[in-house]
Amino acid sequence: MLTVTYAQLNAWLTAFLWPFVRIAALVATAPAFSQSSVPARVKIGLAAFITLIVAPTLGALPVVTVFSAQGVWIMVNQFIVGAALGLTMQLAFTAIEMAGSLIGLQMGLGFATFFDPSSNASSEVVSRYLHTIALLAFLALDGHLQVINALIGSFQSVPIDAALLSAPGWRTLVQWGGAIFSAGLLLALPVVVALLVATLSLGILNRAAPQIGVFQVGFPVTLMVGLLLVQLMLPNMIPFFAHLFDLGVDAMGRVAGSLAPHP
Template identity: 70%
Template sequence: MFSVTYAQLNTWMTAFLWPFVRILALVATGPVFGNMSVQTAVKIGLAAFITLIVAPTLGPMPQATVFSAVGVWIMVNQFLIGAALGLTMQVVFTAIQASGEFVGLGMGLGFATFFDQQAEGSSAVLSSYLNVFAMLVFLVLDGHLQMISALIATFQSAPISGDLLGAPGFRSFVTWGSTIFSSGLLLSLPVVAALLIANLALGILNRAAPQIGVFQIGFPLTMLVGMLLLQLMVPNMIPFFARLFDSGIERMGVVAAGLR
């Protein structure tokens, strides 16, 4: 007759549950997997599948029961680590959405918004367009697989334990947030600069010939210039996105190492 002792059951649960919490936190907060359109059951199933593959390769777990005070604290630590890694990668897509906001304001499309299920609020049309384009590039470049690989590598740099998380990791994550503004502005700079020149030309034209009615032609002209430049920028966006994704994957390792 097959029998299982409490010690064996606790060993199996700790070997599965603690890595599962870290992986599930990244799946829930990271790009693509954490999208609101992905069902919760799919996220849990994906995290469980990855855990079944990864758990046997991990070292010995801390000597604590799952539902003890120490076990619950370890579970909280794993959730914080996974969420920090997922949000670190999510910053890259937030920077791309910010560039869409900057371009949309310059084109006069600040009013063109619709309800975004992911953001649970109004989102600019160009931001959503660039976000979807970036997600497609992310999947084509196997960014989702690289993100999972970086997560698995964090079990070596930040092993499962009940120690307090290090402040350098959170500090590295906070400083990484500046990428939203720097990379967003860098991506939108060509279109914003061209639209600024177009607006200056329209201002000069309005002073030179007020009878032309610059307010009637200004909006269609700026929109036409913006759309044309976005079309010309598409081939150059892919290498830019690739560098951003690589930086995000690298930052995940830095954050994980700083948490220990």
């Protein structure tokens, strides 16, 4: 007759539940995985599948009752680590969306918004367009697999424990956010500068020949120039996005290493 002791059941449960919480938190926050178009059952199933593969490789875990105060605190720690890693990569897409918002505003499409199901909020057309291209590039370049690989590596950097996470990890995350938004501004800079020159040219034309009616032709001109510039930038956007994704994966490793509790 097969018998299972409470200690064995607790060991099996903790071996699955603690890594599952970290992995599920990343799936809920990382790009591609966190899309609202992905059903919740698929997200949970993916997190459980990855956990079944990763859990046997983690080695010895703290001998703690899973639903004790210390066990719940360990689960909270795992959720924070997974969410921080997912947010690290998500910041790259946020910077791309910010670049699209700046481009759309300069083109005169700041008012052209529609409901974005991924964020449950209104989103500019150009911003959503760049986000879609970035997401397709992310999947084509196996960025989702690199994110999972970085997550698995985080179990070595930040072992499952009840120790407090280190403050330098959050500082690293904030610094990464500042650097990635600078990259978003750099992405939008060519189009913004070109449209600014076009707008100044229209202003000079309006002063030289008021009868032309610049206010009637200004919006179509800036819109056409903006669309042409975005089309010309597309071949160079993919390498730029690939560089951002590589930086994001590296940032995930740095954030995980900085979050590791000091002995």
